[in-house]
Structures are given as C-alpha cells and as structure tokens.
Amino acid sequence: MKKHASNIVFDVENIRNDFPILSRNINGKPLIYFDNAATSQTPQQVIDVIVDYYSKYNSNIHRGVHTLSQEATDKYEGARQIIQKHFNALYSHEIIFTSGTTHSINLVANGFASLLTKDDIVLVSALEHHSNIVPIQMLCEKTKATLKVIPMTQDGALDMDVYDTLLLLNPKLVFVNHISNALGTINPIKEMIQKAHKVGAAILIDGAQACPHIKPDVQELDVDFYVTSGHKMCGPTGVGMLYAKENWLNKLPPFLGGGEMISEVTFNKTTYAELPHKFEAGTPNICGGIAFGAAIEYMNSIGFGAIASYEHELLEYATKKLKAIDGMKIYGPRDNKTSVISFNIEGIHSYDLGTIIDKLGIAIRTGQHCAQPIMDYFGISGTARASFSFYNTKQEIDVFVEGIKKAAMMLR
Amino acid sequence: MYFCSMKIETIKEELIDEFSMFEDWIERYEYMIELGKSLPIINTKFKTEDNVIKGCQSKVWLHADLENEKIIFTADSDAIITKGIVAILIRVFSNQSPEVILDSNTDFIDEIGLKEHLSPTRANGLVSMIKKIKMYAVAYQTQIGL
Numbered sequence: 001m002k003k004h005a006s007n008i009v010f011d012v013e014n015i016r017n018d019f020p021i022l023s024r025n026i027n028g029k030p031l032i033y034f035d036n037a038a039t040s041q042t043p044q045q046v047i048d049v050i051v052d053y054y055s056k057y058n059s060n061i062h063r064g065v066h067t068l069s070q071e072a073t074d075k076y077e078g079a080r081q082i083i084q085k086h087f088n089a090l091y092s093h094e095i096i097f098t099s100g101t102t103h104s105i106n107l108v109a110n111g112f113a114s115l116l117t118k119d120d121i122v123l124v125s126a127l128e129h130h131s132n133i134v135p136i137q138m139l140c141e142k143t144k145a146t147l148k149v150i151p152m153t154q155d156g157a158l159d160m161d162v163y164d165t166l167l168l169l170n171p172k173l174v175f176v177n178h179i180s181n182a183l184g185t186i187n188p189i190k191e192m193i194q195k196a197h198k199v200g201a202a203i204l205i206d207g208a209q210a211c212p213h214i215k216p217d218v219q220e221l222d223v224d225f226y227v228t229s230g231h232k233m234c235g236p237t238g239v240g241m242l243y244a245k246e247n248w249l250n251k252l253p254p255f256l257g258g259g260e261m262i263s264e265v266t267f268n269k270t271t272y273a274e275l276p277h278k279f280e281a282g283t284p285n286i287c288g289g290i291a292f293g294a295a296i297e298y299m300n301s302i303g304f305g306a307i308a309s310y311e312h313e314l315l316e317y318a319t320k321k322l323k324a325i326d327g328m329k330i331y332g333p334r335d336n337k338t339s340v341i342s343f344n345i346e347g348i349h350s351y352d353l354g355t356i357i358d359k360l361g362i363a364i365r366t367g368q369h370c371a372q373p374i375m376d377y378f379g380i381s382g383t384a385r386a387s388f389s390f391y392n393t394k395q396e397i398d399v400f401v402e403g404i405k406k407a408a409m410m411l412r
Numbered sequence: 413m414y415f416c417s418m419k420i421e422t423i424k425e426e427l428i429d430e431f432s433m434f435e436d437w438i439e440r441y442e443y444m445i446e447l448g449k450s451l452p453i454i455n456t457k458f459k460t461e462d463n464v465i466k467g468c469q470s471k472v473w474l475h476a477d478l479e480n481e482k483i484i485f486t487a488d489s490d491a492i493i494t495k496g497i498v499a500i501l502i503r504v505f506s507n508q509s510p511e512v513i514l515d516s517n518t519d520f521i522d523e524i525g526l527k528e529h530l531s532p533t534r535a536n537g538l539v540s541m542i543k544k545i546k547m548y549a550v551a552y553q554t555q556i557g558l
Contacts, residue, residue: 027437349491351469356493359437367469381490382469410442411492 010310015302016391018043029361032396037181037340037387038365039231040212042295046234049294053287061286062260062277076286079293080276086296087226088217089243093275096249097289100240101208102131104227105175107242107279108204109135111252112173118144121171123163123201126152126377127180127187130370132206136175150176152377156183156332163192167199174203178210182371182385183332184340186210193223202248208232208240212389213311213338215304218243230288235295239288242279249275256281307390311339314388314397321401325408331383339388342369345404348411350384356407362400420512423504424520431524440525444496451499454486465540470494472537476548482507483552485545489537497521497529497538505545510553518542 016022019041024031033041053075059068061076077092084092098104116122116139124136126149140147148166151159158176174196179186189205196203204225207216211228218226225248229240244252254261254272258281263271272278299307318341322328327346344350354366367382368375375382386400434440458475465472470491477484485506489495504520505513521527529538 349470349494351491352493356441359441381471410438410445 010306010390012310012391012393016393018045018298019391020044020047022391026361026363027359032362032392032400034386034388034392034396034400035363035365036212036389036392037184037209037232037385039237040234040389041391042236043234043298045298046236046291046295049291050236050287053290058287060283072286072290075290075293076284079290082293082296083241086215086300087243088219090219091246094243094246094249096242096244096276096279097284097292098227098240098242099238099285100229100231101206101227102135104225104240104242105132105204105206106135107255108225108227108244108252109139110255113139113142114253115251116143116145116172120145120173121166121169122147123150123166123171123174123176124148125150125158125176125187126373127156127158127183127185128175128177128371128373129181129206129208130372131208132175132177132204133373145172149373152374155334156180156185156374157336158185158187158192160188160191164195167195167201170199171196171201174201175206176203177206177208178214178216179207179338180332180371180374181209181340182369182374182383183342184209184337184387185333186336186338189223190221193221197222209338209340212299213304213308215300224248230292230295233295234298235292236288239285239292241292246275249279254278254281258282260284302390310390311388314392314394315339315341317394318386318388318397318401321397322404325401325405327408331378340385341387342383342385344380344383345408348408350382352411353384353404353407356410357400357403360399360403360406362403364400418507420504420508420516427500427503428520428523437525441493444500444526445492446496447499448489448492448495448497451495451502453495453499453502454488458486459488465537465544470537472498472541474541474544476545476552478552478555481556482509483513483548485548487541493529494538497526498541500524500526501538501541501545510549510556513549514546514553 021041022031057068057071059072061069061073080092080095083095089095098107122136122140122145124133124147136147150163150166153159176187176192178189193203202224205223207226207228210216212233216226224245226243231237261273261278261281263273322341322343329344331342350366354364357364365385369385431440434443454473454475459473463473463475465474470489472487472489472494474485474487485502487498487502489498
C-alpha cells in the first residue's frame with residue numbers, strides 16, 4: 001500500500017490521486033463530491049484489495065482445507081484484527097462483522113428482546129438517524145418496554161439536564177449517536193456512557209458518522225456497544241461492524257441462524273459457535289470485510305489527527321463563505337461539530353437547490369437525511385447538507401458557493 | 413381558466429416544440445421555474461393532507477373534479493422545480509376524458525429533456541402523481557360508466 005507522509009503537510013492533491021472517481025465529470029463539469037456523510041469515496045488502495053480478492057483467492061472461509069480458503073480466512077480474520085486494533089477492543093472476537101450500522105443496531109436491539117420486560121425503560125436521543133430509532137421502537141413494541149426520548153436544544157445539541165432526569169428512571173438501555181448525521185453535532189458520549197453505567201444501563205453508540213473523522217477507543221470510552229459502517233470510511237458498502245464487550249456477546253442470543261454460527265446441529269438441539277461466529281450466520285461479505293480492513297489502514301496511513309484538522313479548516317472556510325449568502329440559515333451547533341453543514345436559503349426548497357447544483361457537477365444531500373424528528377423539531381421539510389472529507393479542497397468549496405449563489409438566483 | 417379542450421397529442425407536441433427552443437439546461441430549467449411560478453394551480457382549500465402525494469423530499473398536492481365527462485386536475489408542490497413539472501403534467505392531462513388519460517403515456521417528458529425527474533428513485537413524488545392521475549381516470553371512468 002502506498003504510504004503518505006502524514007502529519008507534516010497535508011498534501012491534498014496527492015491524496016486526491018488515490019481516488020479515481022474524483023476525476024469524473026458530471027453534466028460536463030468536474031465532480032465536486034460533498035455527500036461524504038452519506039457515503040465516502042473509495043481509494044485505489046482499497047479497490048486493488050477488492051480486485052485482488054476476486055482475482056486471486058476468492059473462496060469460502062473457515063471451512064475449507066484448501067489453500068484458497070485458508071488464504072481468504074487469514075485475510076478476513078486479519079481484517080478483524082485490524083479493526084480490533086483500530087478501535088482498541090480487548091479481544092478480536094468482540095468485533096462482529098455485519099452488513100453495516102443498521103444491521104449492527106438491529107442485532108443488539110433484537111438481542112435485548114429476550115432481556116427486557118414491560119417494566120423496563122429504553123432511552124433514545126432525538127438526534128438519531130432512523131436506523132437508530134426504528135429498531136428500538138420495534139424492540140419496545142415486542143417487549144412492551146417504554147421508549148423515552150432525550151430531547152435536543154435549538155443549537156442542535158442534546159439536552160443533558162433532561163438526560164440526567166431520565167436516568168433517574170433507571171433505564172436498562174440507552175441509544176445515542178456519536179455524531180449526528182443531519183447536523184454534525186458531536187455528542188458528549190464519554191459523559192453519557194459514564195452516567196448510563198452509574199444507573200446500571202447499557203449503552204450503544206452509533207458511530208457511523210464519527211468513524212470517518214475520529215478514532216474511537218472503545219476501552220477508554222468503556223462503551224458497551226459501538227457500531228459503524230465500512231462505506232463511510234473509504235471502504236465498500238455492505239459491510240460494517242459491531243463492537244460489544246465480551247460479556248454482552250455471551251449474554252445476547254444470536255440474531256440470525258444458519259451456517260457458520262453453530263457448533264453442533266441435531267434436530268433436537270443446536271449449540272452455538274464460539275464468539276464471534278455466534279453472530280455471523282451464513283457466508284459473510286468476505287471481500288467486504290477484507291476491504292474494510294484495508295480502508296481503515298488507508299485512513300490510518302493519512303492519520304486521523306491530520307484528517308480532523310484539515311476537515312475542520314474546510315468546515316470553517318465553507319461556513320464563513322456560506323454565511324455571506326443572503327437568506328442563509330445554518331442548522332446545528334456553531335462549534336463542536338464535524339465537517340457537515342446543514343442549511344437552507346430562505347424561500348428556496350432544498351430539493352430545488354440540490355437539483356440545480358447537480359447540473360453544475362456538485363453532489364450534496366437534500367431532504368430529511370433519514371432524521372425526520374430533527375426536521376420536525378426545526379419545523380422544516382428538510383435541509384441541504386454539504387459534508388466534506390479530507391480529499392475535498394477549498395477550491396471546490398469556492399465553486400460550490402458560486403453554484404449555490406447561481407441556483408438561488410434562478411430559484412428566487 | 414383552463415386550456416380549451418385540446419387533443420392531448422397536440423399539447424404534447426406543443427410542449428416538445430417549446431422545449432426544443434432552449435439551448436441548454438439553464439434555459440430549460442428557467443422555463444420550468446417560470447411555469448411553476450406563474451400557475452396558481454390549486455385552490456388552497458384542496459391542499460389537504462388527503463390530497464398530499466408524499467415524495468421523500470418534495471410534496472405534491474393533487475385534486476381532481478369531473479366536468480362534462482372530463483377530468484380537471486389542479487395541483488401544487490412545495491418545491492418550484494417540481495411545481496414546474498406538475499404544471500406541465502396538468503397542462504397535458506387536465507381537461508381530458510378518462511379514456512384519453514388512460515391511453516396516454518409520459519414519453520413526452522423524456523423528449524423535453526426532463527426524464528431524470530420521472531425516475532422512480534427521484535424523491536419528488538412525480539411518479540406517484542402520475543399513478544394518482546391514472547387512478548382518478550379509472551375511478552371517473554367507472555363513475556361515468558355507471
């Protein structure tokens with residue numbers, strides 16, 4: 001893998017060369033990709049790993065005695081160790097491969113269906129993506145447990161006073177994201193985890209939006225469950241992970257039944273496999289898992305410190321420029337956020353704005369961002385969201401801002 | 413207030429002619445935005461929850477009345493580009509008989525260079541709007557038949 005001289009000078013042009021998609025033209029204009037919070041782009045180093053897998057050692061893992069199967073198993077388990085090391089999990093079997101964050105949350109929520117009763121309380125934050133709301137609603141429907149919401153404030157942060165009050169009800173489980181996908185808010189998860197543990201609650205952190213920008217340390221956080229997706233951090237779609245403390249993985253029942261997750265099967269009784277395989281039924285996304293590991297290595301070769309400071313620079317630059325546009329309203333916190341700008345221009349629908357700037361080759365997300373409760377809170381139908389990654393540039397932001405101005409002129 | 417009852421194919425040809433005059437997407441979109449802005453296309457009393465067609469992003473309201481065995485459609489949207497296309501669809505499908513509406517297709521949208529707006533993955537409610545137009549046509553056809 002090509003190495004980058006990290007932390008010295010942030011050589012964005014060199015980094016951009018790693019991403020073949022960035023040289024595409026869209027509607028005759030150079031692509032400006034500002035929809036990174038939805039999916040990040042894939043560097044050649046990761047594409048090579050995918051091609052390599054299918055060209056050289058594609059085979060099923062964990063069961064074959066032949067060379068290809070052993071090579072694939074080694075790479076797949078190697079990826080698990082890369083992920084373990086990256087998140088600083090105590091054991092590699094605490095890393096469960098899933099199809100992504102949504103799958104991971106469903107796995108945990110489903111597991112708790114046998115542990116909760118109608119007298120239990122579950123907390124969820126108001127800042128969540130639908131993926132971290134619906135599985136919990138389903139859990140509460142099944143168990144008749146009560147779902148309570150940790151509300152948000154006008155500046156797009158969680159109301160920690162109300163959180164403290166809700167904890168007095170002795171909830172069993174808390175679901176909160178590390179970073180809001182719609183607003184970029186960084187939640188005080190360390191504090192929230194500590195407080196949850198004081199009342200005996202387990203806590204799941206949805207890290208889908210955090211992992212592209214921050215390197216979480218699950219032991220330092222002392223978090224029970226931490227989940228994320230590969231495709232947000234330069235990996236492929238269809239793969240993600242669940243980190244869970246070993247004791248929780250022993251306590252929770254399996255989510256899916258099938259091959260790989262069993263130790264012995266008779267029609268009288270099946271015993272489940274050891275961790276992590278208990279939660280990995282069926283042939284997994286082998287190539288995806290290996291490429292996820294490669295993506296994490298790629299991001300580490302650039303360095304999360306360098307990524308965070310460069311992205312912050314982009315955020316500040318874009319915020320300043322956008323604020324100068326007439327009728328601009330930016331939602332969410334001013335500080336303590338990642339490189340996401342959620343905004344509207346007075347009198348203009350975000351759908352119209354997104355449609356026009358797509359014609360200029362600029363990709364942003366518009367609408368509710370799968371976070372309808374947040375939009376309802378602000379009383380809006382949606383926002384336009386520009387989200388920057390370490391391979392974006394200030395020049396791109398200049399073109400984007402001019403595009404927004406042009407669209408606003410057409411639409412007003 | 414409605415166009416006199418022109419043949420649906422004539423209206424489509426007119427639209428294709430109008431749009432063929434534009435040289436680039438900017439002119440095309442500016443015209444669509446103009447169409448969207450200039451048409452007061454629904455009575456506000458019909459902008460009810462029942463009449464909402466929900467796309468993921470832009471909302472469309474659609475109301476239908478039967479007059480002299482022809483369906484009069486009125487509609488609106490909260491997004492201006494969507495509203496422009498709504499205006500185009502109304503121009504084509506309103507004041508036509510249920511049979512004509514059911515026999516007609518939406519190929520003209522492609523011909524005026526706006527196909528991208530009718531992709532089912534486009535979250536603007538237009539595909540649902542066309543379905544609803546056809547459903548009204550089926551319903552009124554049954555009513556007339558009775």
